[in-house]
């Protein structure tokens with residue numbers, strides 16, 4: 626775990642309807658139950674953290690809420706609308722964006738072009754076709770696009786590198802670009818998959834500050850899966866903890882810190898009861 630000092634949550638969770646909600650999700654892979662009856666809410670203008678040791682079910686939950694995996698049971702709602710059977714593309718259109726643990730960038734594009742492309746995909750799809758036919762940049766850039774891209778590039782601290790190719794970009798900068806690109810589609814909820822993976826403590830600290838500003842300035846909600854427990858507890862308004870596919874704790878960072886089940890999951894301390902957290906097959910046998 627990386628010990629970094631952080632100033633605390635950006636905002637308190639809103640009392641309005643959640644932007645994203647998982648209701649009683651269960652996922653079975655053959656006989657293995659990867660998620661068992663897991664519920665989770667991402668309120669508006671908030672940072673929600675998802676913690677859990679290796680194999681806890683975090684990636685599975687992310688895959689279900691982003692639409693890559695259909696749950697065995699349970700449902701996913703966006704702004705109260707059931708999207709359980711809605712494709713990832715349609716969920717994106719409804720305001721769900723995500724970043725990946727390993728940034729997927731196009732080596733032939735500059736930093737700025739990545740943000741422009743994402744903005745066009747959301748706001749000016751027809752322009753993409755004309756770009757393909759005419760060769761990019763033949764048409765003048767609309768003022769609204771330019772100012773939005775300027776704003777995002779500035780907000781993520783990318784102005785000084787905006788015209789350089791992404792080839793050889795430091796990982797920390799590549800992650801900031803991923804966030805800028807995700808925000809260019811104006812999402813209501815941004816899913817962050819291991820945002821600090823591969824970053825040193827200073828880069829992690831910078832990223833945390835930027836993400837907090839993103840929530841307060843852009844009105845987006847974050848759901849963050851992260852191995853860096855201190856990062857999650859330092860940034861989140863509310864935290865959920867999985868272990869062996871079961872939600873073992875939820876609460877404010879202070880509540881999570883004090884929770885004996887969480888400490889046991891991470892530190893191997895003894896707690897009782899022990900057996901409810903073991904992975905089991907449908908027949909109730911140890912997996």
Ligand SMILES: Nc1ncnc2c1ncn2[C@@H]1O[C@H](COP(=O)(O)OP(=O)(O)OP(=O)(O)O)[C@@H](O)[C@H]1O
Nearest residue numbers: 654657658659677678679680681682683684685686
């Ligand atoms: N496609 C799959 N087929 C079979 N089992 C799977 C599949 N994907 C995940 N699992 C199993 O489901 C359980 C949960 O895995 P998952 O990857 O969601 O955990 P995680 O919390 O993301 O772990 P990590 O932190 O190591 O990435 C694990 O036991 C894993 O082996």
